Amino acid sequence: MVEELKEWEIEAEPQVCTLQDYQGAQARWCPGCGDHSVLNSVQRLARDKQLPPEKTMIVSGIGCSSRFPHYMATYGFHGLHGRAFPVACGIRSRRPDLHMFVVTGDGDCCAIGAGHWIHAIRYNMDLTVLLLDNNIYGLTKKQTSPTSRIAERSNTHPHGSPLPPLSPLTVTLGIANASFVAQTVDWNPPHLYSTIRAAFEHKGTSFVRVLQRCPHFTSHVFAPLKDDFGQMLLLTHEAGIQLEPSVAKLFPNFAEHDPSHLEEAQALARREDVYPIGLFYRDEHAARYDHITQHSMGMSQAGKLQAVQQAIERFAV
Amino acid sequence: MKPATNAQIRTFHLTGLGLDHLAANLPLAPMPESPSLRELFAKALHDQRGQARERFFANVRYCRDRMRELLSLDDQRDPEVSASPSAIKASMGAASSFFDSGSLAVALRTALSPVSRMNPARRRRCEATLETLSNAVDEAEKQPEYWEFPAADAGAIAFCERQLDQHVEILRAVRVARLEMQSAYDESIHDDLLARFGWESADREELAAMPAVLVMDSAENFADKSLTTFARLLRSGLPMQILLTCAPFYTGDLGFLAVSHREAFVLQSSTACPEHLSAGLLDMTHTLRPAVAVVSTGDTALFHQSRTFPMYVYNPEAGEGWIDRFDLYREPLPRTEVTAVHVAAAYPDWQRHFRVLPTDCWSEEQMELSAYLAQYRTAPPLAVPFVSLLDHEGREQRAVITRELVQIARDRQRAWKLLSELAEAGKPAPPLIDTGKIRQEGEKEAFLRVVSMLTGGGVPAPTPAAVVSSAAPAETNASTVEIAADPYVDSSLCTSCNDCTKINSRMFQYNADKQAYIADANAGTFAELVKAAEGCPARCIHPGIPRPDDRTATPQWLGRAAKFNA
Numbered sequence: 001m002v003e004e005l006k007e008w009e010i011e012a013e014p015q016v017c018t019l020q021d022y023q024g025a026q027a028r029w030c031p032g033c034g035d036h037s038v039l040n041s042v043q044r045l046a047r048d049k050q051l052p053p054e055k056t057m058i059v060s061g062i063g064c065s066s067r068f069p070h071y072m073a074t075y076g077f078h079g080l081h082g083r084a085f086p087v088a089c090g091i092r093s094r095r096p097d098l099h100m101f102v103v104t105g106d107g108d109c110c111a112i113g114a115g116h117w118i119h120a121i122r123y124n125m126d127l128t129v130l131l132l133d134n135n136i137y138g139l140t141k142k143q144t145s146p147t148s149r150i151a152e153r154s155n156t157h158p159h160g161s162p163l164p165p166l167s168p169l170t171v172t173l174g175i176a177n178a179s180f181v182a183q184t185v186d187w188n189p190p191h192l193y194s195t196i197r198a199a200f201e202h203k204g205t206s207f208v209r210v211l212q213r214c215p216h217f218t219s220h221v222f223a224p225l226k227d228d229f230g231q232m233l234l235l236t237h238e239a240g241i242q243l244e245p246s247v248a249k250l251f252p253n254f255a256e257h258d259p260s261h262l263e264e265a266q267a268l269a270r271r272e273d274v275y276p277i278g279l280f281y282r283d284e285h286a287a288r289y290d291h292i293t294q295h296s297m298g299m300s301q302a303g304k305l306q307a308v309q310q311a312i313e314r315f316a317v
Numbered sequence: 318m319k320p321a322t323n324a325q326i327r328t329f330h331l332t333g334l335g336l337d338h339l340a341a342n343l344p345l346a347p348m349p350e351s352p353s354l355r356e357l358f359a360k361a362l363h364d365q366r367g368q369a370r371e372r373f374f375a376n377v378r379y380c381r382d383r384m385r386e387l388l389s390l391d392d393q394r395d396p397e398v399s400a401s402p403s404a405i406k407a408s409m410g411a412a413s414s415f416f417d418s419g420s421l422a423v424a425l426r427t428a429l430s431p432v433s434r435m436n437p438a439r440r441r442r443c444e445a446t447l448e449t450l451s452n453a454v455d456e457a458e459k460q461p462e463y464w465e466f467p468a469a470d471a472g473a474i475a476f477c478e479r480q481l482d483q484h485v486e487i488l489r490a491v492r493v494a495r496l497e498m499q500s501a502y503d504e505s506i507h508d509d510l511l512a513r514f515g516w517e518s519a520d521r522e523e524l525a526a527m528p529a530v531l532v533m534d535s536a537e538n539f540a541d542k543s544l545t546t547f548a549r550l551l552r553s554g555l556p557m558q559i560l561l562t563c564a565p566f567y568t569g570d571l572g573f574l575a576v577s578h579r580e581a582f583v584l585q586s587s588t589a590c591p592e593h594l595s596a597g598l599l600d601m602t603h604t605l606r607p608a609v610a611v612v613s614t615g616d617t618a619l620f621h622q623s624r625t626f627p628m629y630v631y632n633p634e635a636g637e638g639w640i641d642r643f644d645l646y647r648e649p650l651p652r653t654e655v656t657a658v659h660v661a662a663a664y665p666d667w668q669r670h671f672r673v674l675p676t677d678c679w680s681e682e683q684m685e686l687s688a689y690l691a692q693y694r695t696a697p698p699l700a701v702p703f704v705s706l707l708d709h710e711g712r713e714q715r716a717v718i719t720r721e722l723v724q725i726a727r728d729r730q731r732a733w734k735l736l737s738e739l740a741e742a743g744k745p746a747p748p749l750i751d752t753g754k755i756r757q758e759g760e761k762e763a764f765l766r767v768v769s770m771l772t773g774g775g776v777p778a779p780t781p782a783a784v785v786s787s788a789a790p791a792e793t794n795a796s797t798v799e800i801a802a803d804p805y806v807d808s809s810l811c812t813s814c815n816d817c818t819k820i821n822s823r824m825f826q827y828n829a830d831k832q833a834y835i836a837d838a839n840a841g842t843f844a845e846l847v848k849a850a851e852g853c854p855a856r857c858i859h860p861g862i863p864r865p866d867d868r869t870a871t872p873q874w875l876g877r878a879a880k881f882n883a
Contacts, residue, residue, distance in 0.1 A: 019829060019830070031814060031815050031816050031819055032814045032815075032816050032852070032854055033814065034812065034814075034854075036812060036814045036815060037812030037813055039813070040813035040830075040831045040832070043831065044830055044831070186812060187812055187854050187855050188855070189809065189810060189811060189812055189813075189832065190809055213854060215854075226854060226855075226856070227856070244809075247809070247810075301408070301410065302410050305409075305411050305412065306410070306411065309411045
């Protein structure tokens with residue numbers, strides 16, 4: 001009798017979520033795609049933190065990476081192209097109780113959504129932003145993206161991209177009030193997981209650029225990095241991303257970088273000889289716009305009307 | 318402590334046995350500044366259950382508010398209610414003067430459909446739940462922290478059962494409310510389950526939220542009246558607290574009787590030892606079983622120090638075995654010569670049991686009490702027992718004691734012996750140190766050092782083990798790095814890309830972190846392992862050495878596998 005009763009109570013209110021509780025639809029990305037790895041890391045994080053699925057929100061725009069919300073068994077918003085940030089900021093403005101992730105791509109964030117990107121970083125609302133950067137428009141079959149390297153051939157530029165690529169890191173680090181900027185890679189899950197975890201734990205907009213392999217269109221871009229960890233520079237610091245020694249030793253090059261130094265972070269972001277991996281910059285004290293937008297939460301209908309009435313009465317003649 | 322007055326101790330002084338410090342404890346008046354037993358109990362109860370109660374009623378208030386919201390939401394779906402001119406006017410607040418609420422009501426009534434309202438059964442259930450919860454919140458403010466019941470008769474059991482029934486109604490309502498909030502109430506399942514729900518199924522925190530039922534009585538009174546009720550109470554399993562006070566020089570065994578009921582909590586303690594008492598009361602108020610405390614009031618520490626009144630805790634929640642459950646308080650106790658007789662000497666009521674012998678009546682037939690009791694096995698020794706006392710002038714006197722008092726002293730001594738044996742029963746013996754082995758090793762090491770010094774070997778080797786192995790390291794450095802024979806996946810590096818599981822889903826599977834591992838190396842061929850390793854973006858698959866019977870283990874595949882095994 002007692003057991004029976006407990007059973008249906010548990011059914012009504014799940015106590016412990018397993019990985020399966022966060023797994024939504026079967027992921028339709030190509031086999032070997034780096035997005036699988038990011039999806040798995042986010043699901044693991046959700047399980048480890050026991051985020052209630054009904055209190056977790058994934059917002060995305062358009063693109064391969066933006067299919068992310070479908071594969072999570074949480075709430076999600078698959079928005080318009082480039083509009084992941086305004087939707088996420090709108091939700092966060094009135095919902096401090098949700099755990100929010102924004103998943104966007106190099107096209108969605110850095111091209112059509114660039115305006116929103118800049119202001120969302122400046123607003124510094126509590127969002128975990130994952131920019132899955134594969135240097136190409138994959139969903140629409142290989143067009144040049146803002147982060148495509150110079151001379152990269154694509155359907156829009158058959159003779160190669162004529163312009164130097166935009167670096168999401170130098171841009172983000174140049175925006176006033178940026179509070180968390182990191183870079184990681186999809187092919188090293190321990191580092192990926194630790195970075196997303198640190199980003200999630202940061203209060204404010206945490207911007208993580210994930211270098212992501214597209215096995216179909218840009219397999220040559222990141223494959224050399226995957227096979228030669230010497231092309232990456234692991235940023236280490238006690239306030240940075242923490243790795244197990246067994247994983248850290250895979251990286252032959254590492255440098256100590258204090259994430260509170262903005263100028264050093266910007267210099268690292270500008271380096272072209274090597275891909276720095278880790279936490280570039282963190283500022284726990286940056287101003288948060290959601291603190292202002294959430295100001296009057298919990299006010300009753302009558303209270304609001306009364307406040308409006310009072311405001312109007314101040315102009316009475 | 319007040320000093321002893323001559324009138325109270327008459328001609329007696331406890332002495333001759335190193336008991337001078339005990340004399341300072343006389344007379345045995347209650348400690349005026351210490352908190353009363355009832356205050357101590359109330360404090361322990363508050364410490365143990367106060368927070369649980371607050372949390373529980375916060376939850377009840379939360380459920381009540383949600384039920385209220387649910388019903389008002391349902392009301393709003395009723396066009397008659399929500400679209401009435403007055404409701405529209407109220408919802409507009411200050412802006413209502415800008416609208417014609419009458420016309421708006423007519424317009425809205427046609428727009429709202431009554432389809433989505435609750436069904437009547439659910440509505441009734443929600444209303445009943447709301448009423449129960451509201452009453453519970455109102456009642457909670459009036460309730461005391463505990464109900465005190467003056468006598469431990471059948472009425473107390475009935476009272477406790479009635480309180481539990483009322484409490485269970487609240488618990489049921491909370492469960493209904495929780496289910497209704499999620500629209501998860503299924504009449505076919507939950508009606509039946511709730512009907513069978515009793516207080517035994519409740520969580521301990523929920524039960525702790527109910528005010529405790531306290532029975533307070535004196536031990537003598539209680540033992541005289543009805544031991545049957547006492548037994549029923551202890552076997553009932555009801556969360557009742559029984560506080561029995563006993564007068565000075567209580568020599569009953571009511572506490573031990575309660576222990577024999579096995580599943581009740583029992584505390585025997587004294588106000589003269591506040592640490593033991595308050596720790597015991599904390600345990601007692603924590604438990605939700607029947608709990609009994611036999612507390613001696615108004616005496617000094619002498620009472621339990623003489624082992625007349627053993628103090629102990631029997632807590633069935635502390636473990637399964639006797640050794641975990643029973644804790645006899647044994648420190649600090651003075652030498653064993655202090656008996657119940659010495660305690661009795663301090664109480665005016667008992668002084669008629671003593672007679673001082675004139676010195677000329679002393680004889681060989683008289684025996685010191687401790688020696689007398691030591692010789693008293695099955696039959697009393699042929700002697701007259703006495704205790705040594707000093708009179709006012711400091712001369713030693715002998716006081717003979719009555720047979721009744723001797724029997725009490727013997728009974729208490731035997732009771733203590735039994736209890737202390739029980740407290741020892743089952744305790745592990747202290748570990749024995751193998752001194753022979755240590756000595757042997759020491760001798761060996763000393764011998765080696767001497768040999769080393771005599772042969773001019775420089776720094777003596779610390780242990781024989783190091784001498785033996787000193788030649789080994791050079792060989793191990795020369796050997797090559799070993800290849801793991803069995804295939805494996807470095808799972809923490811897996812990117813969950815489905816590549817390997819597509820090649821062979823029986824060989825490669827995902828673990829709880831959704832990272833691949835080799836579930837069954839025999840479920841596929843060596844060639845498949847190498848293909849998976851080549852395709853793996855994280856390069857975390859290591860094919861190892863092929864099985865001897867594997868037909869795909871050709872030089873070509875072995876060559877391709879080599880770089881993934883490095």
